[in-house]
Amino acid sequence: MTSTQPRHSFFYRNGLSLLFITLFILTMGAQAVTGWAEHNEELQLLNAGPLTFTDYLRSxxxxxxxxxxxxxxxxxxxxxxxxxxxxxxxxxxxxxxxxxPEEVDREPTPGKDAPWPVNKGGWVLKLYENSLSLVFLLLxxxxxxxxxxxxxxxxxxxxxxxxxxxxxxxxxxxxxxxxxxxxxxxxxxxxxxxxxxxxxxxxxxxxxxxxxxxxxxxxxxxx
Structure with missing residues (x-):
């Protein structure tokens, strides 16, 4: 008998990221709408005209x-x-x-399942080894x-x-x-x-x- 891996649904396999992306979109929309209302109240106190929603998003x-x-x-x-x-x-x-010793400190080993930068080696691998912190710093x-x-x-x-x-x-x-x-x-x-x-x-x-x-x-x- 051969054992087979359970076939999980797309949502089961990606539930964590999907939930947080959905929450981000909802709260970003709520921030935009409430911020628009608050800013227009501030403008009204300064005797200035209100902004449209699209103008507010560029403000x-x-x-x-x-x-x-x-x-x-x-x-x-x-x-x-x-x-x-x-x-x-x-x-x-x-x-x-x-x-x-920790797994995260081990030297990368090329192989058919390894990410392509690992198999490429050289400066591409060096960049990939530090890609997480570099992307966060850039953002x-x-x-x-x-x-x-x-x-x-x-x-x-x-x-x-x-x-x-x-x-x-x-x-x-x-x-x-x-x-x-x-x-x-x-x-x-x-x-x-x-x-x-x-x-x-x-x-x-x-x-x-x-x-x-x-x-x-x-x-x-x-x-």
Whole structure:
């Protein structure tokens, strides 16, 4: 008798990503609609005309709010991926083992099932070996730039409505507004990383790959 692998449905095989993409689309739509309403209320207080929804999506208010959050999330991911290469936390499910070799550190071996960059070798392989952190860093830089541009546009729109001179983007970078928006998001991401690193030392969630086994000792490091 030959055993066959169960044939899972597309949704079973991709449920995690499909759920989070759906939640992203729904919450992004909700952010856009509520942000549009809020911004038009602000414009009304300044005796300015309301924006259409499509104009709002191109406004500094929407661009800044959106990419301010993207920026902090991609910063969190890139920092987390890079720092967990060499740093350890005894007892944390989010840390590599203190002494034992890890699968993620093994040298890639070419083969028919290996990704094509592994079989290609050379600089292509070297790039692929660091592709996860590089993509997160690139997304962080793009998001940071768009957050800056959106925040600057929104700042100058407010200045115009208050009959104040507009600032260049260099002048705006010297003002506290953009950096306040930036650091209030960054600190929350660093706090959330610290929480999951430390909490997984002592706390458990049965069935979650982000937790150690329920009966694992607190000193056990890694999953």
């Amino acid at each position: 500094g208010h929407f661009i800044s709010a959106t990419f301010e959050n993207f920026e902090s999330e991609f910063l969190q991911m890139s920092v987390y991926v890079l720092l967990t290469i060499n740093l350890r936390q005894q007892g944390s499910a989010e840390s590599k083992s203190l002494d034992e 962080f830089l793009v998001s940071w730039s768009l957050h800056l541009r959106g925040s600057w546009l929104d700042h100058n729109q407010e200045n115009r409505l208050n009959s104040l001179p507009e600032d260049s983007i260099a002048q705006y970078l010297l003002k506290p507004t953009f950096w306040f928006e930036t650091f209030q998001n960054w600190q929350s991401e660093f706090l959330s990383i610290a929480c999951i690193v430390v909490f997984t030392i002592f706390l458990r969630q049965k069935g979650s790959p982000e937790s150690k086994p329920v009966d694992a000792p607190d000193t056990e490091t890694g999953k």
